[in-house]
Structures are given as structure tokens and as C-alpha cells.
Amino acid sequence: MTTRRDFLKISTAVGGGLSLGISFSTVEAQKGAPEINAWVVVQPDDRVIIRYARSEMGQGSMTSAAQLVAEELECDWSKVRVEYADTNAQVLRKRAWGDMAAVGSRTIRQSQQYLRTAGATARIMLVTAAAKGWGVPEGECSAANNVITHGPSGRKTSFGKVAAAAAKLEAPREVKLKDAKDWKVIGKPIQRVDIPATVMGQQRYGIDAQVPGMVYAAVAQCPVFGGKVKSFDGSKVAKRRGVLQVVPLEDFVAVVADNWWRAKEALRQLPVVWDYGPAATVSSEGILQQLRAGLDAQSEVVTAKKQGDAAQAMSGAAKVIEAEYFTPYLAHATLEPQGATALIKDGRVDVWTSTQNAEGTHATAAAVAGVPLENVFVHRMQLGGGFGRRGAQDYTRQAVLVAKAMPGTPVKVLWTREEDTQHDFYRPISLVRFKAGLDASGMPVAWQSRVAAPSIIATLLKLPLKEGIDPQAVASFADQPYTIPNVNIEYAQRNPHVPVGFWRTVGHSQNPYMRECFIDELASAAGKDPYEYRLSLLPASSKERSILEATAKAANWGSALPAGVHRGIATTEAYGSYTSVVAELSVSAVGVVDIKRLVLGVDPGYAVNPDNIVAQMQGSAVFMLTAMFWGEITVKEGRVEQSNFHDQRMMRLREMPRVEVVLAPTGGFWGGIGEPGQASIAPAICNAIFAASGKRVRSLPLTKQGFELA
């Protein structure tokens, strides 16, 4: 067994040596490099360390968050290194880094003010230290590219030389941040700091954690959600080669062995008797019936938005259009399956894992192990995909529970793909009924929607809903941008036993699809061009309108297309940003959809890293095309039917259409980027499919509706 001292050496080597972003902030501090503040460390050789508190999972925020600090710091970007803020230091230092969760497309939106302030504060302290050293007024000194210059005398010094003195100064209480027009680092397509390690195969994901003396655990949870372990006979596998222990816990069984394959195979042979609980007979058909009943129910329905009198306006309408839309449960299907490595020794807990919320991982480890927060160390590994799945701490809880049964031994819990697919927190299933009344000119005078869907906030977070409304369930309906005088939006919360959670873009992954397709149905009924129809309903000042116009222009909306090629369009707000998509495609007689191009416009307010935004939009297209063509989780006998990529297909490289990103930032606000890109894709494609085939797609996935991707 390793001693704690050895262990520390090992774990810092694991963290520090391998890649950017996996080193310990506390280690740097021990080396004596002056920390100007929690976010900025300047080394004597002029290298600058900028700390990053949230998680990097390919969304690029580690780079763009550092750009915000660097902008105000006036440092030389080529000398910047980004590293994770440490959760243990976070606890000891009074939560100096604020929120550590990388969720809700909010890294930039929620931290931009304090990150820019941190950069400015550090710069002022460095300049002040230099001015004091020279005995000149600090107002005569300025900083640029790590160099501080005294204007009148032309004397120069560097950040590294004055850092030690600056670290001793008191932070200025008020700082003035730059005007957007003066930005030099924000808005630049700076290369992502995490990419070199990724493309060189040096990135270390949670699954790659290696700790000396480590053993491996395979876990099985009850296949029926809500079920428990009834009994099992551990002796059946105890003598198998390499098997060390069988750990029964209330809701799962873990087999621990000297390597993971042996653990997994032993688990496969282990006769576990489950108590399936009351959900053992539930099927997708039953769940759909439950939602359908919600559409017609007179009770347990709340009004999410009421404007004017939709019922009365409907009765006086020249034409009434009705439609029902459906979206299925979806799994996150991160390439890296869930898992975590944990060690409990001498009252200290170490966890190595990929998490979207390192602080939540820290809290979970402390609570499950029963140790004080100060005794927990979370070693943050790169995430092999997050998409909302890795905000949950279920796998960390399991790793710590198994480690608790084997004190002193590091245990790596790793799920199989099958376990991962069948024990997710799924994107909610949703059934929505729309009804609109058009006046004689074809314009909508009344709009009614009723959403029958589970509530993530009520069932996963178990938070109280304000007036019974889950904002995610009615997102983009209750706050739709179109000028329609009479609107009534209802929400029938129906919670089947399938656990739901935050799947990238959440409510905006499904509701804009429905809304923007239904708007298209109205335009079609009115005999109007879907782009012009939307424009006539969008106020001149709306951001949806400006991004719609920019996207339509870039796509040459209205221009002639080759025979058989048709266009579809959509627009929406999501996570504080605005997107529009124009899809161009053809549909063959047998339903093969050949997407010629997607023009994806986005207005994120300020564009911190344009290159990353383009990449996020392209990645969003991959993710959403996969979901809309093949994505579906179905339930039989209480359990998920899909298990691996053979029955839960991903889009392949050759199937990827051309994506042209129209980055049209209008400034003045900070929108999200990780999630908004998905929101307008499905409706634009489905509207183009209608234009090409005359068939409305009111239910996803497309492969269930007779369509294939070319």
C-alpha cells in the first residue's frame, strides 16, 4: 500500500504531467509562484497561469473563460497556461471560485463579469507594484503583453519581475472594465488549449485514471428503474480468477476484481435476484397513454401563459389548424461511459472522475464517505462527453460506496455501455397539442398549446415548481417571440417512472422543433412563404428577427434551387442566444433525405471565441442530426430496450452534411454557446422535408417516420 506521502506524489504526477488543465492549483501555489488572486498566478519567468473553475468537455469554455481574464490582464497569450481550480482549495478558500458547474451554457454568461474583473484587478496590482518599485505614479504606467511601461521615462519591466510584490498588495476595490470596442483577446479565434492533448491522444479522461494498487469494479443496477436488489449468491463467482469481493448495496451490486474484464465477466455470471418494484409492467405504449390522457385531462393541468382570450378568438377564426407533436426519451450516450475511481484512506477521500460539477462531486464524496469536506480531493479528468449526463453524481456515489467497503484500496468503477444506456437520466418524452386560429388573411389570432411531459425540476432536482410550471417543459412556448394576440399555454405534468434529466439543450432540444414546424403549418395553410410569414409576426426589434434575416440572406432564401432541392427555415432563442437555420435538401421517392447544406446563424451577443462558436455549431449539428434521425429510448417491462450503439445509432462521418455557420453577434449581451446551436436544426430540416415531400414530420425520430439520411 502506498503511504499518504507517496500517494500525493503519485496523484500530482497523474494530474500534472499529462495535459493542460489537469494540474493542481494548490501544487502551483506550493511552488511559490506568486498568486495575484484566485484566478491569476504569475511565475517569475513571466508565464501566466489562469485558473478555470468549471469543466472542459469539448465545449471550449476553458479557453474562452481564460480569454476573458487575459483580456483585462493585458498578458501575452502565448505565455498563458490554463489549469483547473481545485475543489479542496475551493472549500478551504471560502469558495473563491464561485460556481464550478459547467451546465446550462452559462460559463461565459454567468462568470464573464467576475472573470474580467479578476483580470483587471490583477493587472492593476502588477502595475501598482511596478510603479512603487520605480517610485512613480501608477497612472503614468501601463501594461501590455506582460510588459509594464512607465510612459514618461520609457522604463519597462515584466509581470514576472513584479509579481511577488504585486501579490502582497491589497486588491483594488473598484475596477473599470474595457469597452467592447477595445477588446484584443475577446473576439479572437484563439486556438483551444485542450485540443493539442486531445488530437495527440494525450488527453486523460475519467476512464483513463490510473492509481497504483487500483482494483476494478463492474456494477449492475436493477434493470427496472426504481427496483432494488432482493438477493444474490456471491459464492457463485467468489472463486473466479481475479475476483476480490462482491459488494452488495441497496440498489446495485458491484463485483471487484484485479482487472475490469474479470470483474465484468464475474458480474455477468452472478445470479442477482431483483425486486423490480411497481414499474415492472410499464411499457412505452403505457407511457404514451399517460401523456395522451394528460392532453385531454381536466385536472392536474396548469396554465403557463395566458394572454387575451384564445378560446373566444379561436371560435371567431376563419380557419383553425390543429396538430400533435411528439418527441421521445433520449439517452446522452457519451463516448466515455460513466465511471469514477475512488480511494478512502485514513479519513481522506480521493476521487478521479470526469464531472460537469466538480463541487457537486466533492460534496457527494464527503457525504457518502462521511468525512469532512476538507478531507476530500477531486482529481478532475477530461470529460469524454458530458451533454448534461455528467452533472449527475450517481457514478461517483457508487465509486465511493465501493471504496468504502475496501478502505485503503483505490477502486475504479466503470460502467458498461449497456449499463450506461439503460441507467441514464433521459431527455424527457413530450407530447404537445397545438391549435391555432387564423384570420381571413391567414395570420394567427389565437394560439393554444398543451404540453404533456415529465418535469425534470420536480423529479430529478425535487425542487418546488412555481405555480406547478416547469419552465423547461414549456420553454419556447410560453416565451414565444411571435406577435399573436391571444395565447394560452398549458402544462400537464405527467411523470412516468423513467428518470429524466438535463440532455443538451433540454426543453429547447424539442420545443422549438414543435413550435417552428407548427408555425410552418400555419404559413402553409395561409399560402405564404414561411420566411416572410415569420417576419410578419416578429417585432422589428426582436433578435429572432435579425438572426433570421441574416441567416436567410446568407442562404439566399428565395433564390432558385436545383430540381428536387427544397428549403426549410426555423428560428428561436435558447440559453440567451438566438439561432436560425436554413436547411436545403432533397427527399427521394423512398424517403432518403439528402441534406445539401445547413446554414446555421447564431447571435450570441458577444462572440468570445468565434472559432469555437463555429465548432460548437457544427458539433450541435452532429448531435441533433443523430438525435432526430435515430435517437429514441423505448421502454418494455419497465426497462430500457436499447443497450449499445447497434440499436442506438450515431451519425457517421460520411453522413455529415455541410454546415455553414453565420456568426452574427449584435453585442450588448452575453449568450450561451454549448447548447443553443441545436435548437433550430430539427425544425428547419423537417420543414424542408415537408417542402420536398409534402409530408409533415410530427414525431421523431425520422427513421420511424419512413425517412433515412443519405
Place this chain on the structure above:
Amino acid sequence: MKRRAFLATVVGLPLVAQAQSRDEYFSSFNPDALAKSVTGGVAARRGRVKLELPLLADNGNSVPVKIAVQSPMTPADHVRSIRLLSERNPEREMAVFHLGPRAGVAEISSRVRLAGSQRVVALAEMSGGSWWMETADVVVTLSACIDGTG
């Protein structure tokens, strides 16, 4: 580290940003006023009550809580009830524990559900009619792809 020191900034934004202090965060929350709504207007004094909650919780579904009240627990001088109040839960009064001298010690250990980061108030009602209180803050680190919670 002292709990108080940790709590001083735990609920605000990072220090460097000169962000919200704890007082600002809780500016709309007055534990004394909340206590008075339960005590029938009697001001509760600080002390005698010890309230333990984790400083950080991954979620608010089941947060362990311990309350201990200094009292001889005799027929003449004992704790009559212990109440747990929440700043943010829809039910402000989360729990009432009735005690008597036969309880021996005035200690409660339980779990509560919390609707997000907040301050929790523990109140003890003594047989002599006096009220005592203690508060504790807990940060719930919600991993939610939404705005406006947590």
C-alpha cells in the same frame, strides 16, 4: 477552518469580483423575523442551540441535519419543542419536534429536503417560555442546465 469564516463568503460570488457579501445575498431574508412568525412575536435569543448542516450538498433531496439544545431536561427546565425553518422551501416550517423532560437530552438528528442554497433556522422553545435560535447556511451545488435555480 471555522464554519463562520467559510460561510462569510460561501454563498456569494468569488471574492476577487468584490461580489455579493453574505449579507447582500440574504438581504431579503431576516431570520429573526421568520423566527418571530413562529414564536408568536417573542424575540429568539442566539445561543444554547447547536445546528449542524453540511456546508456543501450536491443536491437538496436529503440533507442531514443535527440539532442539539443545551438544557438540563428536568420537569422544571426543559426544551418543549424544536423547530426547523427554511428560507426558501415552500413550507417555511420544515419540522416541529415536541420534547419533554423524559426525552433526557434535547438532540435531534434527521434529514430534510431543501429547495436550493439557503439559510436554515433552528428554534428551541424552553419550558420557561424563552426561545433560542441558531442559523446555518448550506450551498446546494445544482447541476442544472437551467437558469434561475440553485
